[in-house]
Structures are given as structure tokens and as C-alpha cells.
Amino acid sequence: MKYRRAKLPCVVGTALATFGCLATPTPLAPGLGGSVGVPHHGVLTGAVELPSAGPGFVRYRPRGPNHWGIPRLVATVVRAAATVDRELPGGAPLVVGDLSAKHGGKIPGHRSHRTGRDVDLLFFTTTPRGASEKSPGFVRFGPDGLAATPNDRAFTRLDLERNWRLVRTLVTYPNAATQWLFVSRDIEAMLIDYALARGEPLEVIWPAEAMMLQPGDSSPHDDHFHVRLACTAEEAVAGCEGGGPRWDWLAPLPSLEALSLEELLAIERGDPPVLLPLPSVESGA
Numbered sequence: 001m002k003y004r005r006a007k008l009p010c011v012v013g014t015a016l017a018t019f020g021c022l023a024t025p026t027p028l029a030p031g032l033g034g035s036v037g038v039p040h041h042g043v044l045t046g047a048v049e050l051p052s053a054g055p056g057f058v059r060y061r062p063r064g065p066n067h068w069g070i071p072r073l074v075a076t077v078v079r080a081a082a083t084v085d086r087e088l089p090g091g092a093p094l095v096v097g098d099l100s101a102k103h104g105g106k107i108p109g110h111r112s113h114r115t116g117r118d119v120d121l122l123f124f125t126t127t128p129r130g131a132s133e134k135s136p137g138f139v140r141f142g143p144d145g146l147a148a149t150p151n152d153r154a155f156t157r158l159d160l161e162r163n164w165r166l167v168r169t170l171v172t173y174p175n176a177a178t179q180w181l182f183v184s185r186d187i188e189a190m191l192i193d194y195a196l197a198r199g200e201p202l203e204v205i206w207p208a209e210a211m212m213l214q215p216g217d218s219s220p221h222d223d224h225f226h227v228r229l230a231c232t233a234e235e236a237v238a239g240c241e242g243g244g245p246r247w248d249w250l251a252p253l254p255s256l257e258a259l260s261l262e263e264l265l266a267i268e269r270g271d272p273p274v275l276l277p278l279p280s281v282e283s284g285a
């Protein structure tokens, strides 16, 4: 397997630092793999490609090289789209933008999206009269929930019902371990107001509100969601670095300082991790 070389910060904290500052997956560090490094500075191995279309979704670009992610990310997108489609059948599909390149690293138009844990999802939209319609693309929604379509001859409306169901699935899907849903403050406010008005449980609204964030160092994300998954415990052992908060409702990462020398050597040899059971997220928590 070919890996792209890139400089990375020391990975996985103090444990692997025992073996020096590791760079990319190499024969010298066979234990590294999957999503390696931080989203803005890392690589990807063992990626799977999101199909060009499936139940409830289509890719924004039917062709193109940047639709690869860790299997958990691709499964999360497929699952979320299918869930919205099943709950509200007959609507327009979720339009999925870029994930990552097959081996990670920088891709055009993105600072992150380098380690297979990021994906852009266009908003579900409706006509001004409220009929579901396919997203016209990356159009910017204001606080009134309206956006001018690319030809400026019409408006499209944010489909709060479908977008909330998408958020709800990303927050509650047990294996997703979503870390962030980057989106503008105005759209977050509309979605939370909608969820409160629907009487959604606070155990869902609170994580959704915590995960939705307008980033301070990039575009306000008023034209799409940017979804980022957290590292699971196993992925962290294999080199995944979080680069963000570790929410209370996600499974804890391993305490690497507590590992024995034997366990550290097993990681270095690339033996299957036996340190913790597979992490999971409580549904609805």
C-alpha cells in the first residue's frame, strides 16, 4: 500500500512518544493507519469511497477524486441520508459534497478534509411554497431562512424539518461519534427553535446545540453543514488526533499513560488493539 508522506505532530500523546515523534504510516510505525493526524494536517489509509448515489443521497459532484473517508464516516452519511428519506419519504435527496482524497492530504478548496473524518453536506431545501426540492448548490442562507438561487431569479428555502432530522441522526447515531457540525449561528438558531417547537427531547437538543458551531477561522458555513467525526478510542491508538473537544456523551479515549511496556510494544508492532472494548455512543444521549 502506498502512503503519502507528510510531517505530523507527535501522535497519540505520551505513549507513542516513547518511540519518538512518528510521522506517517511507515514500515517503522505499522500500528498507524486509518485517520492519521489532525483534520488540517494528516493522511488517510484504508479509506472507502462514498457511492455517487444511494437511498436518499446523491453526490454534488458525480465524478471527482475526493469522496473517500474512513468507513465510519461513509456509513454515517449513508445511514443519515437513508434515515431522513425513510422518515420523510418522497423528498429531494441529501446532496453530499467533498469528503477526502483516497490517501488523505490537502485537497482543493479545503483546509481540513485531510484525514477522512470530514464531509460537507448541502442543506435540504424547499421551494418558497414549501415543496421539497433538490439543493441548488452552495447558496447562502440568511437569518430569514431564504437564499437566492444561483441565477438570482428565485429563492429557495431552508427545509427545517429535513435538516433537523439530519442533525438529529448525526447526533444520535450510536456509531457516528460526531464531533462537530459546523454551520452558521443563524441556521443553528433556526434548527434549535424548530426542534424546541417540535418538543424534541432535551437530551437530543443539548448535544445538537453543543456540536453546531459557526467556526471563527473560516467561512460562516451558511451554505452547507461541515460534519466532522471524533476519533474513537481504537482510532486514537492508531494515530487519529481529535483537534477539538471530547464530548461527555462519547466513549472515553484510552488513558495511554497507564499502558504497560508490553502493550506499548504491541501497538508499535501493529497488533490489533486489545486495550478497550469498541467505543459506542448511547443512542439519544
Ligand SMILES: [Zn+2]
Pocket: 110, 113, 118, 119, 120, 226, 227
Ligand atoms: Zn468542509
